[in-house]
Amino acid sequence: MASKLLSFLSTYLVVVNASLDSSAIASVRQNLLNSATLSWELGTAAEALLELECPTLSVFNQSAFPPPYQLNDGLNITDVVNIANNVLAAKTTDSLPLIDNDGAVGDPASVGVAVLLANWTKSDLTNTAYSTAAGNQLNYLLNVAPRTASGAISHRADEAQLWADFVYMAPPFIAYFGSLQGGDGETSLLQIAYEQCSLYRDGLRDEGGLWRHVAQGSWQDNTHWATGNGWAAAGMLRVLETLNHTSQAQNFVDHRANLTSWIEEIILAAWQHQSENGTLLNVIDDPSSFADSAGTALLAYVTYRMANYTGNGALIPYANKALRLVEDSIDSEGWLRNTVNPYTFNTPSTLEVPSPEGQAFVLLLHSAWRDANMIESNAGDGDSNGDSGNDGDNGDDTLIAQKCRLVRRR
Ligand SMILES: *[C@@H]1O[C@H](CO)[C@@H](O)[C@H](O)[C@H]1NC(C)=O
Ligand SMILES: *[C@@H]1O[C@H](CO)[C@@H](O)[C@H](O)[C@H]1NC(C)=O
Ligand SMILES: *[C@@H]1O[C@H](CO)[C@@H](O)[C@H](O)[C@H]1NC(C)=O
Ligand SMILES: *[C@@H]1O[C@H](CO)[C@@H](O)[C@H](O)[C@H]1NC(C)=O
Ligand SMILES: *[C@@H]1O[C@H](CO)[C@@H](O)[C@H](O)[C@H]1NC(C)=O
Ligand SMILES: *[C@@H]1O[C@H](CO)[C@@H](O)[C@H](O)[C@H]1NC(C)=O
Ligand SMILES: CC(=O)N[C@H]1CO[C@H](CO)[C@@H](O)[C@@H]1O
Numbered sequence: 001m002a003s004k005l006l007s008f009l010s011t012y013l014v015v016v017n018a019s020l021d022s023s024a025i026a027s028v029r030q031n032l033l034n035s036a037t038l039s040w041e042l043g044t045a046a047e048a049l050l051e052l053e054c055p056t057l058s059v060f061n062q063s064a065f066p067p068p069y070q071l072n073d074g075l076n077i078t079d080v081v082n083i084a085n086n087v088l089a090a091k092t093t094d095s096l097p098l099i100d101n102d103g104a105v106g107d108p109a110s111v112g113v114a115v116l117l118a119n120w121t122k123s124d125l126t127n128t129a130y131s132t133a134a135g136n137q138l139n140y141l142l143n144v145a146p147r148t149a150s151g152a153i154s155h156r157a158d159e160a161q162l163w164a165d166f167v168y169m170a171p172p173f174i175a176y177f178g179s180l181q182g183g184d185g186e187t188s189l190l191q192i193a194y195e196q197c198s199l200y201r202d203g204l205r206d207e208g209g210l211w212r213h214v215a216q217g218s219w220q221d222n223t224h225w226a227t228g229n230g231w232a233a234a235g236m237l238r239v240l241e242t243l244n245h246t247s248q249a250q251n252f253v254d255h256r257a258n259l260t261s262w263i264e265e266i267i268l269a270a271w272q273h274q275s276e277n278g279t280l281l282n283v284i285d286d287p288s289s290f291a292d293s294a295g296t297a298l299l300a301y302v303t304y305r306m307a308n309y310t311g312n313g314a315l316i317p318y319a320n321k322a323l324r325l326v327e328d329s330i331d332s333e334g335w336l337r338n339t340v341n342p343y344t345f346n347t348p349s350t351l352e353v354p355s356p357e358g359q360a361f362v363l364l365l366h367s368a369w370r371d372a373n374m375i376e377s378n379a380g381d382g383d384s385n386g387d388s389g390n391d392g393d394n395g396d397d398t399l400i401a402q403k404c405r406l407v408r409r410r
Pocket of ligand 1: 055063
């Protein structure tokens, strides 16, 4: 027993890089706010800002449901509400989705959590704009959008097509909506969110565990796109954590076990292809592909969160190595470099076309690292032997449970 515990501790309670200092985080955040304009970028930004700035309101906290109606001084969700407000201000009244004519079914829904939180915490109780908009978005997903023969809600508005991206954009919103509703509506929406993850996995998973990017419809992308695998894993993670923190958690034990194994199968498969320097390639298992720090960041984020959820830290050394690579890929202006161009999926980004979603992934990764309490005691030491922190016998590698403290890397 004791030796089992020790081996657990030496895998899990290791350090761990120092992380980005607060001024680096501030510029990554500012660049995110300045660059995120498209539906999924806004939704992902809202999630990242919430996890960074108000983690107790995010689905990762056991106090997520219900959120407080009135936020106390310590909780400032201005950034998140601003995103919801800007989206609603730009929306025409007859559009069911939160963003008109987006082309994607899933992407506008990603802003839905911000809209629901804005509704829940609004000071003007007579304001029904958020609630109506969120309800219309849900109605569009469930009753209007095309579906595949299996019942999966299409990611595209004009034909039935599955994209791994959908899993981060829509099921977490559906689950969050349900969790605020309570009652039978809650049960049925949680079930739908789970089923959509399951149907997407059936439609996109390949032998070996990695997911294809796009299937069905008029064209396909059969590659194991790093970011696509990240979207799938991170979306299922959000649904899992939502389920786990609702009052219905005990009614969804099997669902949670399945989601856990579906997420783990992706990250386990992905890290088998991690390069020496910590990166994943844009097409995870194609050695001729280029390095992508953004997909790497998203999958490392999932890895830290899952380790915290399951208590199994076996994959943490991969995430540590990835974290260092991601940190080293942030330039002095706070832009994540060496990413995929998020609009082509298959070419590297350039200085002129950075990756707004990559900016958000950095904040997600940082928040997950922080919430796992992976803050090292000796900021000057770092992991000087460079082997990504899995040297549990190093006496300097002390884990300190200190929340929200950002330490300087060098
Ligand atoms: C969850 O939020 C509560 C406050 O609502 C806070 O005390 C607690 O530390 C948070 N837990 C985690 C694991 O972040
Ligand atoms: C809340 O956050 C916004 C945006 O980050 C900031 O401008 C504002 O000053 C903050 N408000 C308080 C009361 O701290
Ligand atoms: C909007 O917030 C109110 C509380 O102010 C809540 O009763 C209502 O259910 C919320 N609507 C949605 C769609 O979550
Ligand atoms: C979980 O997965 C197993 C194996 O695929 C399946 O038999 C079971 O029905 C799933 N559970 C739920 C709740 O969907
Ligand atoms: C990391 O390694 C990959 C090859 O595996 C290479 O393409 C990439 O440029 C390297 N990245 C950095 C930042 O050195
Ligand atoms: C993550 O794990 C740490 C260390 O065990 C724990 O203190 C913390 O509450 C966990 N955080 C979350 C978000 O579960
Ligand atoms: C794996 C698991 O069930 N994790 C947690 C789910 O949430 C409850 C309460 O919030 C925790 O006690 C569990 O450990």
